[in-house]
Amino acid sequence: MTEQEIIYTMALTRVPRVNTAAQHRLMEELGSASAVFDHRHHIRDFYPEASDKLSAALQEMEVQVARAEEELEFTRKHHIKCLCYHDTDYPSRLRECDDAPLLLYYKGNADLNRTHVINMVGTRHCTEYGKDICRRFVAELANLCPDVLVVSGLAYGIDIHSHRAALDNAVDTVGVLAHGLDQIYPRLHRDTAVQMTSQGGLLTEFMSRTNADKVNFVRRNRIVAGMADATIVVESAEKGGALITADIAMSYHRDVFAFPGRVGDPYSQGCNRLIRDSKAALLQNAQEFMEAMGWQPRSSENQKDKGIQGELFPDLCEEEQRIVDCLRQSECLQINTLAVATNLPVHKLSAFLFNLEMKGIVKLLSGGMYRLT
Known part of the structure; x- marks a missing residue:
């Protein structure tokens, strides 16, 4: 991938009012982001189905190129990898999803395409029960499947306890962020995030200077779900981001598991409902998980x-x-x-x-x- 193609890909992802589906369609029809830029003023000659809205939006692509050039310099300075959609290092499981980002920014050393990848998600207000599940499950899984990659969102609660359990058990772990790599949110997790860059990594679709807005967390969830073989919900209230991630995983035809909780506990209601509605398989330990996934235990x-x-x-x-x-x-x-x-x-x-x-x-x-x- 040439630097110029990376710049045009960055620019295309930032063009206002052009969603991910439209970006992919343009890339399919014209073959590259460079071609999209070169033919932006007469896009219908190459993509007759382009709407007036899309044609008008592409006129702003030149403005975004300047911003993309700045971002490329930022990635060089901070040793960040730009993973374009067709790059071999791009998460192959995520590439199977229709709404996969055209480009990801990655700082880390873990192979995102290893044989076994899971994500662990749950409430930000986890209990001691949820923390214990994270510690115990990851320790068991590390013994049975030491090459596993644990993905989560670096948020409070289950996310950060999953990351830390992985680090404690010498398992690589990747945090998917809802902002650029020029910051860590929440700041309290900065030390853990730094440790993850040498035992896993940090991944995002957002450029630097992107705030951690609420809508970005929802977008982030599709990456968490899409780059893993299975989603594991540890604790969740009746509503929450973990359930959104589980729904997305199901839409991608990925396996979903949930640890049950005590009836009446507010942060077990989401997990129990997933199990009751047959949206998630009941999970009790790593051995059961390995058997359900058909993974050969070590x-x-x-x-x-x-x-x-x-x-x-x-x-x-x-x-x-x-x-x-x-x-x-x-x-x-x-x-x-x-x-x-x-x-x-x-x-x-x-x-x-x-x-x-x-x-x-x-x-x-x-x-x-x-x-x-």
Whole structure:
């Protein structure tokens, strides 16, 4: 993709009164954004079905080119990737959706087209129950499917707890923003967002200097839904953005799952209704999710690998073997819990864990959690 084509694509996405469907139609009929710009004054010669409204709107494209040139310079300065619709790095699942953006801005290192991608959404007013589901589900999924990419919206509540759970379990996570990459909203999540750029990324269809307006959050939801294999609703009130995302996912013929909640709890009503109306499959744990999706869990391979680990590392002492045996029973354990399970003092346990890390058998996660590699 040439820089000029990127600039014209940026400009086309900003032409007033030209929606995403019209943008795609123009690209299909003329073959490129550059061709749209070159023939903007006589568009009907190439696209006879163009309306008076569309023809008039394209006259403003030249004004948007100047803004696009500024944005391209901003992306260069801040190491932001411009992913155009037909680029190989563009999310292929999203490309299947009729209203996919022509261009996305991406800052991160995660492959957006890996084999397994999910999104986790829910209320901004999540309870301890919802937070616990995020931690537990992502930890389980990280063990069963370590290459999974977790997508959410970086918002308060379930979104940010899903991102943080992914980071804590060494899983890549991408936040889809409702504004440009020159800001982070809410500001309170800035540190998490910065961490995500080196273990996942930040993605948006909006140029810099775009405010986080309410309508942008609704538009953002279609990207969250479209770039994933499945939508997982953790907690939701009777109405809310999570239910909008679930509806969009269903319209894309993607799988939708929901964790049930206690009858009468305000932030479980949306999930329970999705399940009741057969719009979402009831979900209780990561193993069920893997089975429902037909994904091959790593567990069987893990057990095989772990079964021969003693042969691969025959020099394990009795205490090290005890640690490995405990970690085989759980996806990950905090060091204090591991100390109780192995009956080893923490200071001795730390030394053994360090040796196991050096041997490549154990990995240290955030929060003092350990798991087998």
